[in-house]
Amino acid sequence: MNKLTSLIQWFDPKRYVVYLGFILIFAFFAITLADDGFLTTRNLSNIVLQTAPATIMAVGFVFVLSAGEIDLSFGSITAVSALSAAVIMQEHSMLAGIAAGLGAGLAIGWFNGVMVAYLRLPSFLVTLATLGLFAGIARSMTNLRSIPVVNDTFTGIFGSGSLFGIPSLILWTLGAVIVGHVIYRESRFGAHVLATGDNANAAQVAGIKVPRIRLAVLMASGFCAGLAGLLYAGRIQAAKYTLGESDLMIVIAAVIVGGTALNGGKGSVVGALVGSLMMGMLNNGLILMGLPVSDQMIVRGLIILIAVAISLRDNTR
Amino acid sequence: MMTGLSAPDESINNNHEPVLKLENIHKSFGGVVAVEDFSLQLKAGEIVALVGDNGAGKSTLIKIVSGVHSPTGGTILLDGEAVTFADASTARSQGIEVVYQDLALADLQPVYMNLFLGREPVYGPLRLLDRKKMMSETQALVEELDVRIPSAKAIIKDLSGGQRQGVAIARATHWATKLILLDEPTAALGVAETAKVEKIIAGLKARNIAILIISHSLDQVFRLSDRICVLRRGVQIGVKDTADTSKNEIVSMITGVN
Numbered sequence: 001m002n003k004l005t006s007l008i009q010w011f012d013p014k015r016y017v018v019y020l021g022f023i024l025i026f027a028f029f030a031i032t033l034a035d036d037g038f039l040t041t042r043n044l045s046n047i048v049l050q051t052a053p054a055t056i057m058a059v060g061f062v063f064v065l066s067a068g069e070i071d072l073s074f075g076s077i078t079a080v081s082a083l084s085a086a087v088i089m090q091e092h093s094m095l096a097g098i099a100a101g102l103g104a105g106l107a108i109g110w111f112n113g114v115m116v117a118y119l120r121l122p123s124f125l126v127t128l129a130t131l132g133l134f135a136g137i138a139r140s141m142t143n144l145r146s147i148p149v150v151n152d153t154f155t156g157i158f159g160s161g162s163l164f165g166i167p168s169l170i171l172w173t174l175g176a177v178i179v180g181h182v183i184y185r186e187s188r189f190g191a192h193v194l195a196t197g198d199n200a201n202a203a204q205v206a207g208i209k210v211p212r213i214r215l216a217v218l219m220a221s222g223f224c225a226g227l228a229g230l231l232y233a234g235r236i237q238a239a240k241y242t243l244g245e246s247d248l249m250i251v252i253a254a255v256i257v258g259g260t261a262l263n264g265g266k267g268s269v270v271g272a273l274v275g276s277l278m279m280g281m282l283n284n285g286l287i288l289m290g291l292p293v294s295d296q297m298i299v300r301g302l303i304i305l306i307a308v309a310i311s312l313r314d315n316t317r
Numbered sequence: 318m319m320t321g322l323s324a325p326d327e328s329i330n331n332n333h334e335p336v337l338k339l340e341n342i343h344k345s346f347g348g349v350v351a352v353e354d355f356s357l358q359l360k361a362g363e364i365v366a367l368v369g370d371n372g373a374g375k376s377t378l379i380k381i382v383s384g385v386h387s388p389t390g391g392t393i394l395l396d397g398e399a400v401t402f403a404d405a406s407t408a409r410s411q412g413i414e415v416v417y418q419d420l421a422l423a424d425l426q427p428v429y430m431n432l433f434l435g436r437e438p439v440y441g442p443l444r445l446l447d448r449k450k451m452m453s454e455t456q457a458l459v460e461e462l463d464v465r466i467p468s469a470k471a472i473i474k475d476l477s478g479g480q481r482q483g484v485a486i487a488r489a490t491h492w493a494t495k496l497i498l499l500d501e502p503t504a505a506l507g508v509a510e511t512a513k514v515e516k517i518i519a520g521l522k523a524r525n526i527a528i529l530i531i532s533h534s535l536d537q538v539f540r541l542s543d544r545i546c547v548l549r550r551g552v553q554i555g556v557k558d559t560a561d562t563s564k565n566e567i568v569s570m571i572t573g574v575n
């Protein structure tokens with residue numbers, strides 16, 4: 001009897017909804033778009049390359065949600081980071097540009113984190129405000145102009161380059177997911193993030209420095225958004241205020257579908273990767289189907305709604 | 318019946334230093350006196366119950382001993398040495414653990430992670446979580462204490478109230494070297510669950526730890542404790558050997574009505 005129940009729990013479909021969804025969507029496009037080049041290596045690898053920034057943002061977002069907080073501002077952070085890197089690189093070295101991009105991400109994450117962790121303002125409202133604030137700053141930084149990125153080393157490392165035949169964007173994605181997964185699942189910090197989101201009171205009495213955890217997850221999200229900004233700038237060889245603007249819905253959907261609880265205490269970095277690839281595949285397939293942009297948006301919205309509804313059923317505590 | 322007004326605790330004379338000795342503890346919040354002139358000794362392997370009506374100062378005392386509040390006056394001695402606790406972490410590092418009535422457990426995490434919450438062992442240069450060690454130590458401990466849970470990997474929210482309180486007590490037992498404070502450990506539990514948790518608490522005596530328990534159930538207090546300490550509106554009314562007193566006597570001490 002006990003064996004049986006544990007077997008049923010093991011096959012709990014909710015745990016695998018992201019993988020099932022991934023396979024279903026893949027199969028659907030593979031059949032319907034067989035003649036439109038969906039299954040070509042080139043197209044499939046394009047999907048992975050295009051989702052790289054969103055996947056990396058999703059890794060940071062898993063930590064934020066798991067700690068019981070939310071970050072709505074990461075899209076704006078991406079734009080500010082990309083622009084900072086591009087502007088600095090016009091005058092200074094590549095390393096200075098990278099430092100500026102990542103530093104901007106960390107600094108904005110720190111700003112969010114201090115408001116949330118130490119002033120105890122709700123992260124939803126703080127990051128909603130900073131989403132707008134830094135979207136405005138991104139626009140005013142260069143008066144809406146896009147800044148070209150001409151440093152070949154930079155565009156190689158963060159964009160079109162490859163190492164041992166593996167495109168650098170895939171390496172960045174893999175690196176972020178592996179590092180994120182190990183920290184999330186195998187470090188004390190990860191355990192403390194989960195405990196904080198699960199029961200902040202219990203975490204506090206157990207000696208976990210809860211405010212420090214809240215600050216750290218928002219800084220992690222800022223850092224990931226900053227790295228995503230560098231990848232965007234590297235791939236399109238320019239930085240613009242629109243970078244990251246449309247990623248909010250996709251990243252949140254990827255993370256929720258990937259099995260991270262909206263209220264914290266539970267989640268998966270690998271699930272977020274698969275969720276992000278699923279969203280990228282959906283995007284790609286709808287374009288190949290030749291749907292007009294408005295219809296793409298409607299279909300994408302509906303599919304995300306269904307996927308999120310299935311993921312969250314009985315899973316919201 | 319008010320014999321308890323004699324100086325508390327003179328009945329205890331022992332060659333060993335008591336584990337915990339509270340001397341003339343006083344605590345006031347602003348002008349309001351919560352506890353005045355409280356003295357008590359606890360020996361290893363002894364269960365002392367703290368009883369009194371709501372607002373009598375029981376929880377304040379637990380918070381003083383666990384380092385959450387610092388006393389306005391008086392001395393806390395651990396193994397004969399005067400100590401002051403800056404916060405709950407300091408008290409914990411001195412071997413004092415608290416089991417709260419509202420179960421300070423992380424519901425979505427497995428039992429073993431809760432047992433090691435905030436004190437997870439790590440291995441290797443990358444300082445990775447030592448899950449194997451946590452699981453095997455948890456398994457051994459729950460078997461030893463007879464806390465019946467499906468496995469060390471079970472998620473807390475899938476457990477019953479009694480099993481959860483069993484986990485909370487197991488955690489305190491694992492880390493406490495001197496003293497466990499139990500704040501209404503069965504307040505949220507049914508009859509059968511309460512019996513199970515009481516059995517676990519009674520089993521702790523053998524581990525040579527001092528236990529201070531707050532309970533509203535006099536039946537429970539008489540089943541578990543060696544001595545009973547009565548508080549009324551912050552004043553220590555008296556300490557009685559459980560074997561030499563009766564519920565009627567304790568009730569009249571609590572209420573002040575004969």
